[in-house]
Amino acid sequence: MCSLLLLAACSKKVEKAEDIRPVRVMVLSPANADVISEFPGAVQARYESQLGFRVGGKIIARQADVGTVVKRGQVLMRLDPKDLQLAQAQAVAALSSATSSRDMAKADLKRYQELRDKNFVSQAVLDSKDTAFKAAQATYDQAQAALKGQLNQTAYATLESDVDGVVTAISAEAGQVVAAGTPVVNVARQGAKEVVVGVPENQVDKLRRSGDVQVRLWADPKQVIRGAVREVSPIADPVTRTYAIKIAIPDSAPNVKLGMTAYAAFASKTSDDAIKVPLTALLRVQDHSAVWVVEHGAVRQVPVRVVGQQGNDVLIQGALGGGQQVVTAGVNQLKPGQKVTILNAPESSAPAGNIAAPSPVASNAVPTSSAASGAVQ
Template sequence: MFALKTLRRQTGAPALPALRLLAAAALAMTLAACSKPAPKAEDVRPVRAIVLASSNVDVNAEFSGEVVARVTSQLGFRVGGKIVERNVEVGTVVKRGQVLMRLDPQDLQLSQAQGKASLNSAQTNRDLARAELKRYQELRDKNFVSQAVLDSKDAAYKAAQAQVEAAQAAYRGQANQSGYASLLADGDGVITRIDAEVGQVVSPGTPVAVLARNGDREVVIGIPEDKVDTMRRVKNVVVRLWADPKQALPGKIREVSPVADPATRTYLAKVTIPNAPEALLGMTAVVQFASTTATPQIRVPLTALFNEKSQSSVWVVENGAVKLVNVTVGGVAGNDLLLSSGVKEGQTVVTAGVNLLKPGQKVSILGAEMAAPAKADPVITAGAAK
């Protein structure tokens, strides 16, 4: 009261507005003290999960590659020279012994003529030495010459005979060189590449054409490091062409490189297609690997496993919350685990963020996928196409 009177004396204004202001402030403080705190929002953690499904498909993988001939020959001249004739193009079907290219034979023919002349000269010297030896043998029989003279004539004849043999070998070699002026196909097949043209001078052994021989065809593929051992054990292999995906051809792994490619870090594998049509050469194909197990298996990614106190577990989602379930790992298949007990088909299992969860925690699933591998195409046993 004293304060109001003092305020009135100092300001000369009524004290009622100030009183109302003080009362409003006191009421606000009272209401704030009596109000309850806002409820805390429930922690819902987003996770990724899969719906478990069992399957007896053990391996289901696909790799693309190119269809090539099992035997491919890089053809080249055995002598050097200038190409004067080319009788084939890329894609030409050739037979064994067919002439593909020719070199200018002039220098080779001159060398052959020189070899023939040397042989004739050696034969003439041999004939003269033989006739002289015969005369001296008659003189020796009459004791007109000594044995030493006869021995020298015999040695001269033998030397002349050796020169003839050497000249014959040289002549045959020159004749072969002349024959090498023609490049012949060493088997039936098709020309897949031409590396030289008319007028080009080539050295001996330089590849000038590539011949893909008739016979089995193969698909060359690259298998990743983590799957190469598994693919080696697969027996049922199916090859499908991109040009005709409905046609399935039986395949067989013929060769797997023992070392990885330094650039791609994949292992080169060759899958043979027995009795394949010749038209497949050069096409793109997909090699499918598929095998089955005796009993269905449940697979989960490695990221789904939660280890605590040497016990393997997974987080199972039920009614929007997670619970920890102990499981038994039956094996490993690539980047997946094979679970033999603890879970069953149809359950939802967390695959990402397992180390940040606690029992009973609410979760929201970002995306659910089926854990079972995709259904494989009908498996074709080698030798029986569907």
């Protein structure tokens, strides 16, 4: 019994250590910054024609490949001309027959006019000969027009390029029977080019009014090309559910080739109370975004609204002010009132600068702006 009392007297109560989390923070400063929305796209020709034969038939020759640079009048494909040549021969024979009939009617009319002058025939007989000649003349004119039309039909068996450009697609091969008007070759006209990007529906109206568009090529990210929004599709793509925006670029832009992967960055100004923070500072809470603010050694959760994105940073609005410290790392390990210790010296959030050059990625990569929007909205 004495031993137990001695042990109880010697033992001390162990105090629970306070949970203090290390975090990194930054000092906020409002900035009227550039909101950068960047989307991948491709370089396309502003004018592209889908060419097809004006007559139906069987293709016997294809004389161009995808990527072939063609001149105006250059032959692209040919149809089997046998049926058209037979129809042309028939038209020639019809014209020859009509010519003979017209000449005969003309000679008869001349003879009967001489007989009428000598009063050997009546006026009624002369009138009938005149009518026969006019009918023969009309038949001749009809046959002549039919021959010209058939000559055109025969010429249509050869498909020629109507512009200087490059072949971008071929949808028919030799041996295939095609109907009149079926597109078989796509030719992009040389000259004006544009970049086509797909944007989500919640950004169409904002980007439509953007007056500052910068285009960069994946092959040469250092080259900046100034563009202008030329056209915004009124309907969404049925597959991607995005709206196509066509951006005109100068013809003088060097090293721009059709089909190249490009990035279009749309810049616009935020409101005065927008604040830029790293994407890592955002915390998703139920149906809204929030940040952690450090006050008196503890954190407090503040709801915010995302109004823009620039690279790995986002622009937010909320009950925040300049000089406050916001946690930029370890946000998922905190809880309201959590005691924290700051690992780094606080850094001020600087206003957004110029558009950063996009890092080369695969052409099917998800747009940076779309990924950020989906994560924080």
